[in-house]
Amino acid sequence: MGKPLTKTKIIQITSGRGPAECCWVVAQILKQFLEAVKDNGIDYKILQREKGIENMTLQSVTIQLKGKSLNVFLSQWIGTIQWIGISKFRPNHKRKNWFVGLYEVSKSEQFEILEKDITYQATKSSGPGGQHVNKVSSAIRAIHQPTKTQVLVMDSRSQHQNRKIAKTRLQEKVTELQLDALKSGIKNQWKNHLSIERGNPVQVFKGSDFKKNVVVKDFKKQRYALKNELRNQLNT
Structure with missing residues (x-):
């Protein structure tokens, strides 16, 4: 079996049409995501930031990742991410569930010259x-x-x-x-993800400390990604 190939992928974390609370969640997710990226030995480069209206918030952020087994790693992140907590901007707001999206950005250019x-x-x-x-x-x-x-x-x-x-x-x-x-092509790409699916989040966080919530869920998506990764390695 060959070694996993080094790949390059572009991902984006976006609040979609979400309010300031969702933009705050994007900023917090960015911290969590980059910690996981570094823990997995993946190189990253932030390509684009779209700031939110409130301080320390982001409407979207686009990141280039370079590493091995990216499909397996991203299978745990791509999709809807939920935060359960009280709004820091509107403490009396009844809503306690906030959703953002993490997506892979398709790229038409090859980053490896021939x-x-x-x-x-x-x-x-x-x-x-x-x-x-x-x-x-x-x-x-x-x-x-x-x-x-x-x-x-x-x-x-x-x-x-x-x-x-x-x-x-x-x-x-x-x-x-x-x-x-x-960068110029994806500057406003978060607008393409205006409708974020509210059900079946891939990650759930809780509270102002953004503690990860352990959720018993079906890991079919992760297993499928792992099988594809192994199949690709066997074909190289």
Whole structure:
């Protein structure tokens, strides 16, 4: 059986049409979610925050995750999340149950550049080293043809080493461009999740301390995700 593959996913926590209380819940869920992410050895990057009207609240937050077995981890989070508690903004409000959503954002761009899309050009190095460094075309210019992004590397006297460094730096540069495009595309994506399902929450929290409520529930969704993860590993 092969090792689990490292994957990249984008998720979003949103209050939908919810009031300030739901925006407060989004901010609290973000803390809980990031703790779970770190505990599972998953890398994350916050791409977008949409602030709520009240201080310390969020209408939505979008996060990039990178790690192994993401499907299994996210199967415990994707869906409706419930908080049971008294509103800090309207203490006399009768409502005690508040709901937010956690969704996966589909991405159309590939975050991994392909070798066939890179053009390498050897060129003479410049800078410290006098005439010696200019005698050999050791510097490498790498161009990512789909985006026309390019980098010039002359760190080493070895053309092979500069080629490796160039690919890494090109990957970083292209990824940043893709993330910038993604940010602008998802800035208001929380509006697409205006209707949040109130039943069958995947996570339930209680009280002002946001203590996790243990719920006896069917773990069919988690088992299904695990089976898919194992099937994918066997096929690699």
